[in-house]
Amino acid sequence: MFYRECGVRHTTYAADRALAVIPFERALLVLLIVLAAAAPWIVTDLFLVSYLTPWLIWTAAVLGLNLLMGWAGQIHLGYGAVMAVGAYTAVHVARAGAPFVVAVAAGGLVAAVIGSLFGLPALRVRGLYLAMSTLALQVIVDWILVQVPAISGGAQATLLVPRPHIFGIPLVTDQARYWTAAVFTLLVALFVANVRRTDVGRALIALREKDYAAAVIGINVFYYKALAFFVSSFIGGMSGAALAFLYYRAVTPEQFGLNVSIMAVAMVIVGGLGSIIGSFFGAGFILLAPIWIEHGLRELAAALSVHISPSTLAHLPLVIYGGLITGFLLLEPLGLAKLYDNVRNYLRVWPFGYTKK
Amino acid sequence: MTFLAELAINGALVGLMYALVASGIVLVYKSSGVVNLAQGGFVMAGAYLVWAYIARLGLGLIPGILAAAASMGALGWLTERLALRRMIGQPVIMILMLTFGLEVVLRGAVPGALGADTKPMPIPISQAPVWLGDILINRTYILGGAVAVVMVALLAVFFRTRAGIAMRAVSDDHLAAWAVGIPVERTVALSWAVSGAVAAVTGVLWGAVQGVDWSLSLLLIKALSVAVLGGLDSLSGVVLAGLIVGVFESVISGYVDPFVGGGTREVVAAVVIFLTVLIRPYGLFGREVIERV
Numbered sequence: 001m002f003y004r005e006c007g008v009r010h011t012t013y014a015a016d017r018a019l020a021v022i023p024f025e026r027a028l029l030v031l032l033i034v035l036a037a038a039a040p041w042i043v044t045d046l047f048l049v050s051y052l053t054p055w056l057i058w059t060a061a062v063l064g065l066n067l068l069m070g071w072a073g074q075i076h077l078g079y080g081a082v083m084a085v086g087a088y089t090a091v092h093v094a095r096a097g098a099p100f101v102v103a104v105a106a107g108g109l110v111a112a113v114i115g116s117l118f119g120l121p122a123l124r125v126r127g128l129y130l131a132m133s134t135l136a137l138q139v140i141v142d143w144i145l146v147q148v149p150a151i152s153g154g155a156q157a158t159l160l161v162p163r164p165h166i167f168g169i170p171l172v173t174d175q176a177r178y179w180t181a182a183v184f185t186l187l188v189a190l191f192v193a194n195v196r197r198t199d200v201g202r203a204l205i206a207l208r209e210k211d212y213a214a215a216v217i218g219i220n221v222f223y224y225k226a227l228a229f230f231v232s233s234f235i236g237g238m239s240g241a242a243l244a245f246l247y248y249r250a251v252t253p254e255q256f257g258l259n260v261s262i263m264a265v266a267m268v269i270v271g272g273l274g275s276i277i278g279s280f281f282g283a284g285f286i287l288l289a290p291i292w293i294e295h296g297l298r299e300l301a302a303a304l305s306v307h308i309s310p311s312t313l314a315h316l317p318l319v320i321y322g323g324l325i326t327g328f329l330l331l332e333p334l335g336l337a338k339l340y341d342n343v344r345n346y347l348r349v350w351p352f353g354y355t356k357k
Numbered sequence: 358m359t360f361l362a363e364l365a366i367n368g369a370l371v372g373l374m375y376a377l378v379a380s381g382i383v384l385v386y387k388s389s390g391v392v393n394l395a396q397g398g399f400v401m402a403g404a405y406l407v408w409a410y411i412a413r414l415g416l417g418l419i420p421g422i423l424a425a426a427a428s429m430g431a432l433g434w435l436t437e438r439l440a441l442r443r444m445i446g447q448p449v450i451m452i453l454m455l456t457f458g459l460e461v462v463l464r465g466a467v468p469g470a471l472g473a474d475t476k477p478m479p480i481p482i483s484q485a486p487v488w489l490g491d492i493l494i495n496r497t498y499i500l501g502g503a504v505a506v507v508m509v510a511l512l513a514v515f516f517r518t519r520a521g522i523a524m525r526a527v528s529d530d531h532l533a534a535w536a537v538g539i540p541v542e543r544t545v546a547l548s549w550a551v552s553g554a555v556a557a558v559t560g561v562l563w564g565a566v567q568g569v570d571w572s573l574s575l576l577l578i579k580a581l582s583v584a585v586l587g588g589l590d591s592l593s594g595v596v597l598a599g600l601i602v603g604v605f606e607s608v609i610s611g612y613v614d615p616f617v618g619g620g621t622r623e624v625v626a627a628v629v630i631f632l633t634v635l636i637r638p639y640g641l642f643g644r645e646v647i648e649r650v
Contacts, residue, residue: 075450121631125638127449128392132585133634139578139627147617262457269454311473318465325458329451330443 003348019193022348036182040175049174051288056181057242058283060188062267063276064235067192069265070274071201072228073208074122075131078138079236079264082118084256085141086111086237087244088151091161091251100164100171104241111237112230114141119229123222126211138261145253152253159251161244177246184242188235193276195231204228266321270328272337281336290320363492364611365604370494370502372603374566376595377505377559378580379587380512381552386589387528388548391441394456397577398463399553403429403560404478404569405467411479418480426557433553437546460574468571478564501562508558509596515551516592524548528590579606582626586633588643598641602629 003022010016020026040048065079090107094100121133145152153159164171164180171177195201203224206214215221244251263286271282294317301308332338349355378400385393393399406428411421436459444452487494515521526534527544535541563573583602587594602625610621639645 069450075453077453121634125634128453129585129634129638131450131453132392132581133631135578135581136627136630136634140624140631143620143624143627147620262461265450265454266458269451312469315465315469315473319462319469320465322458322461322463322465326440326455326462329447329455329458330440333447333451 003344005348017197019197033186036186037179039182040178045174048178053174053178053181054243054247055284055287056178056185057239057247058264058267058287059280060185060242061236061239061264062271062279062283063185063188063192064232064239065264066268066271066274066276066279067195067204067235068228068232069268070272071196071208072204072225072232074119074225074228075127076118076134076229076232076261077131077265078118078134078141078261080256080258080260081138081141082111082115082233082236083240083243083260083264084145084251084253085114086240087251087256088145088159089237090241091159091244092151094162094164094245095159100166100245103164104238104245107241108234108238111240112234115233115236116226116230118233119226122225122229135258135261138258142253142257157252161249161251164245171246181242181246184238188239189276189279192235196276200224200227266325269333270324270335272335275335275337277340278335278337281340285336286321286324289324290317293320359491360611361608363494364607366489366492366494367498368604368607369600370498370603371607372583372599372601373502373505373596374498374559374562374599375576375579375583375603376587376599377501377508377555377562378576379583379595379599380509380592381555381559382580382584383587383589383592383595384512384548384552384555386584387592388524389437389441389527389545391452391456392581392584392589393552394453394577394581395436395459395463396552396556396580397574398460398467399429399433399556400560400563400576401569401571401573402432402463402467403553403557404564404573405471405560407557407561408476408478408564408569409471412476422558422561425560426554429553429557429560430550431553433549433551433556434546436553437549441549442542442545460577464571464574473570475568475570476564478561478569480561480565482565495566497562497565501566504558504562505599506596508555509592512551512555512592520544520547578623578630579626582629582633584640585630586640588640590644591640591642594640594642602626605629 003024005022008021008023010021020029035042039052043052061079061083065076068074068076086107088107089110090103093106094103098106118134118137122130125133149157164177166180169176171180195204203214203219206217206219207221207224207228211221211225214224240256243255248255267282267286268279269282270285271280272278294313297316298308298313328335346353378396381396381399382393385391403425406425407421410416410424411418414421416424440455440459441452444455482497482500485496487496487499516525523534523539523544524547526537526539527541531541534544560569560573563576567573579602583595583598586602587596587598606622606625609625613621633640
């Protein structure tokens with residue numbers, strides 16, 4: 001009904017390849033962007049700071065990882081380390097006096113260089129072995145971060161992040177930080193959405209399907225694999241820096257440990273491999289659902305006056321989080337994006353469902 | 358020189374215990390081509406169960422271990438039956454993440470239900486070290502190394518039994534095994550069950566070494582490095598790789614730790630994984646898969 005396609009006729013190639021073809025979807029996008037811009041006046045400050053801001057920044061990170069896993073088809077279990085490199089670089093550059101934007105870009109660049117190291121094994125192996133070598137690199141990078149005092153400020157240390165300025169305007173309020181995060185995520189989303197439409201995007205997809213076959217049709221497999229790792233790590237590094245500047249406001253190595261890498265992959269898979277809207281869904285779901293489900297369970301237990309021991313309660317989020325990962329993989333391997341797609345496809349032809357091809 | 362020998366011998370014994378954890382991964386990989394990233398969680402769950410059966414239910418040492426092995430075998434079998442079998446044909450990353458999800462669930466559920474504080478493993482081993490000349494050896498390590506060798510030998514014998522031969526056939530080729538009448542699903546499930554039981558025995562040893570708590574699941578990285586270095590589908594490779602990783606880890610951390618402030622132990626295993634994958638992905642004794650397009 002709403003997603004009506006009738007009357008949409010493409011007379012140019014440009015119109016055919018637009019990001020949003022259906023008029024209703026374009027309106028929806030504009031509405032969402034307006035809502036996101038107005039969010040500080042709509043939601044409470046607590047919600048804005050502790051839910052919306054990390055959700056948006058994590059979405060940017062997941063988009064970067066999705067570019068690598070969803071489009072180029074390379075497994076990466078060390079994304080947390082890449083984000084850590086970005087965060088630490090940006091913080092050190094900013095402490096040396098560089099402006100915020102420069103610091104974030106520097107974080108992205110250094111993360112991209114280190115992240116390409118993660119891609120080194122990808123030029124030789126793939127699948128299982130790539131997963132294990134990225135896992136190993138995560139451990140190695142973590143260790144270096146903790147052990148080199150020049151980076152982490154010594155073991156168990158926390159580095160305070162200098163207050164960010166954008167073009168001379170200090171980002172002091174929660175609202176300003178939120179808007180910065182929102183703009184950053186929007187830019188990353190636009191970039192990834194457009195990569196999909198270019199020859200690079202199509203080369204990556206060919207690579208994902210079968211790298212030998214891609215080589216046969218003239219795609220330089222080495223180049224595109226390295227490129228995918230570089231670009232994805234660049235986005236990851238910038239997201240790590242954004243997370244440090246706009247959300248944590250202090251960096252410690254634990255913020256980017258192995259568990260964080262697993263969380264990032266979980267976000268990609270729960271959201272849907274190779275889907276942009278799925279990245280938004282996945283990041284939000286994995287960040288927020290365990291909190292809300294645990295909260296609900298607590299209230300349920302209180303309402304039924306069932307006593308749960310504090311130790312059990314403390315481990316509940318972990319169980320819920322792991323359960324969500326396994327549950328999604330077993331029941332809907334294509335993720336939340338597939339669920340959204342089902343609804344969309346249904347609405348596109350509603351009330352004339354029989355016209356579906 | 359004594360210092361080096363002490364590090365090497367203790368390291369070799371610890372390495373054998375890593376090999377035992379890794380043998381669980383190898384068993385499952387051999388039969389189904391799945392790397393079980395929840396093996397660390399399995400070891401932790403096994404250790405918790407042994408502790409619970411002995412300290413809470415008051416079973417004897419041997420009955421407690423046997424009961425835990427049976428329970429873990431059932432858990433492994435259920436994992437295959439309910440989760441992994443539905444994932445056949447899915448991309449590798451999906452299967453890996455599924456086992457990681459299981460690991461997270463185990464890491465939350467088991468300490469959540471049985472208590473998160475570190476518990477002593479109730480087995481009677483004296484803490485007094487054994488002196489071999491000037492060399493000091495941890496008694497638990499000796500027991501652990503011996504049990505590891507016996508267990509791997511038992512597994513090697515198992516591969517000569519009827520069920521074991523079926524498992525080898527399945528690891529060669531699912532379709533061909535099917536064609537000659539081997540129940541492939543049941544064989545794969547059996548390998549998961551055996552791997553679960555091995556995890557319980559491993560849990561006893563590691564629980565005795567470092568106490569029973571969630572950190573037992575961190576053995577995964579060590580086990581992975583041993584399994585990868587030995588070749589993911591080679592049981593004999595696991596023993597040699599375990600010795601290599603154990604000795605390297607112990608000697609390197611013994612000499613380097615004073616300079617970098619500790620923690621080298623954790624990273625040696627990761628370096629081993631990375632180098633193995635770069636130089637010889639199929640490990641020391643693993644079968645090299647030749648891909649035909």
